[in-house]
Amino acid sequence: MQKVKKAEPTAANRMLQLSQEVSYMFGFGKKKDGVLCAVQNGEIIPVEKLPDPVFSQKVLGEGTALLPENGLILSPCTGVVSNVADTLHAYGITTDDGLEILVHIGIDTVQLNGQGFESLIQEGARVKAGDPLAKADLECIRNHGFGTHVVTVITNSEDVQILSTASGKAKGGETVVLAYRKG
Numbered sequence: 001m002q003k004v005k006k007a008e009p010t011a012a013n014r015m016l017q018l019s020q021e022v023s024y025m026f027g028f029g030k031k032k033d034g035v036l037c038a039v040q041n042g043e044i045i046p047v048e049k050l051p052d053p054v055f056s057q058k059v060l061g062e063g064t065a066l067l068p069e070n071g072l073i074l075s076p077c078t079g080v081v082s083n084v085a086d087t088l089h090a091y092g093i094t095t096d097d098g099l100e101i102l103v104h105i106g107i108d109t110v111q112l113n114g115q116g117f118e119s120l121i122q123e124g125a126r127v128k129a130g131d132p133l134a135k136a137d138l139e140c141i142r143n144h145g146f147g148t149h150v151v152t153v154i155t156n157s158e159d160v161q162i163l164s165t166a167s168g169k170a171k172g173g174e175t176v177v178l179a180y181r182k183g
Contacts (some may be wrong), residue, residue: 002176031182032177032181033163033180034179035077036129036176036178037074037173038171038172039152039172040072043170044167045064050065052108054089054157055151060155061156062169064152066149066170069136070138071135073132073135074172075129076129076152077095077097080125080135082094082123084123087117093127102151103156105150109146112140116140117135117136118136119133119134130172154178161182162179164179166178176181
């Protein structure tokens with residue numbers, strides 16, 4: 001059997017091949033899947049059922065919520081803490097894939113002006129899913145007439161497809177409460 005000599009690729013074909021290899025290696029043009037984990041042990045609640053229209057109508061973006069069992073609030077993802085509200089009731093995290101995640105503790109709790117909240121993290125800190133963000137005094141929140149729901153929202157969700165959301169009981173830092181595709 002005679003060996004067939006392989007034709008040399010043209011310069012244009014080689015450039016196209018290199019471009020495709022680089023895109024594959026670095027993920028350019030690819031859709032990326034990611035997850036958000038539960039920020040606490042508790043019952044998962046669809047955001048549409050929250051008593052606050054800002055969340056239930058998804059004004060701030062897609063997300064999920066839960067009724068916490070205790071006051072230790074955890075990071076839902078890996079990223080950098082981009083914001084800690086002066087009132088300590090809300091935290092921003094920028095994920096490694098560029099999403100802006102809001103963790104909001106309680107409904108209308110900004111009115112407490114920090115009472116009942118303790119931050120366990122500073123802006124600029126690197127976190128991973130399950131790392132402690134804050135402590136919230138759930139009794140204090142309830143005694144002031146506010147809901148204790150902890151809401152996790154993707155605030156720049158216009159470029160995100162929600163693949164699934166969970167329901168039922170969640171374990172903080174472990175249960176995937178929302179899966180998404182970016183890109």
